Amino acid sequence: MAFLSHELLAMIFEEHADDLSTLHSCMLVNRNWCVVALQYLWAKPFTLLLSSGRRTIDGPSKNLMITFIRCFTDTDINSLMEARLCKRYSKRFPFDYSLYLKEIRFKEIEILTRQCTGYNSFHLYYMRVGITRLAMKYCPNLNTLSLRTENSAYIDQSRFLLSINNLSRVQNLSWYLDLDDNIFSALSRAARNLKSISVKCRRSCYFKLGSRNHGLQKLVRSQRQLKTFTLKHVTVSMRSVFELLESQSNSLESLVLSDIDIDPDDSNIEPIRFHHLTRIYIKNCRILKTGLNPIFEADLPELQQLKFENNYWKHKSDWIPLQDLCLIQNKIVYSGNSSDIIQNLKVHL
Structure with a gap:
């Protein structure tokens, strides 16, 4: 097989960035193809799995969640315990998937975790929050962060506060929680390069400049x-x-x-x-x-x-x-x- 440079492979895979099956097949060709295909496969793994059109995604969903947790071999064990997912091995992965992740959407994780049998609603909640927190805290190339939920589901947004550390690469932010000053103040320090901000309030409120919502003002001005x-x-x-x-x-x-x-x-x-x-x-x-x-x-x-x-x-x-x-x-x-x-x-x- 003729050798193709990473640049040429990237141009080819870019045309199939939304095709989970094709990307997975490309990974199996050789190591050179695998290295490039992984960058697209793990840029938005939850989105790709959800849009793959598979009739059943119970098994793939579980595998994705576990693999995602396993790649954080050096993270605080408390973060992993909150996700209620245990790593089976402590060995390092040959690739650091956390470097490839660019998009994380809480709503998609909600849908996928519902397909994971063997967990009660309490465990599923912590699984969703834990995975999102890991992405926010340890994925340096995260570009899109969406914390929208399905059916106005409740999320204790204070759990995200400690995970808002450095979001310098995030350009698209969607927030569907309360207008919490502490959260928005933390975001204003961590995310300075936003191109798009979408704020949807879970509870109806009155917004007036200079009043209780000064945290959102700080985020916009930053x-x-x-x-x-x-x-x-x-x-x-x-x-x-x-x-x-x-x-x-x-x-x-x-x-x-x-x-x-x-x-x-x-x-x-x-x-x-x-x-x-x-x-x-x-x-x-x-x-x-x-x-x-x-x-x-x-x-x-x-x-x-x-x-x-x-x-x-x-x-x-x-x-x-x-x-x-x-x-x-x-x-x-x-x-x-x-x-x-x-x-x-x-x-x-």
């Missing part, structure tokens, strides 16, 4: 080049959202608000200029009268799309179908240049 921000399940004013993101006005490109109450805010504050914000998406929100006024008052020179979907307008008279606006199955989408959008909305709202 970032260097935030591109996308998503906020879900809170009551908030658009003014507070813009003020929260003001420190990222030179980098922010997309803003998503979903399942929130948008309160009016008549505060007279100098308009905030977002130099690169091109898209605002508002979905499943309850919009009170004048709740969107801060959008019209903000300085948005690059705004290209303002999208509304399945919202409830408290005052029907506030919403008049706009010219050039497409209405399809309760889905409202309006796109255009910045001046057209703002001018039309000022007239009709």
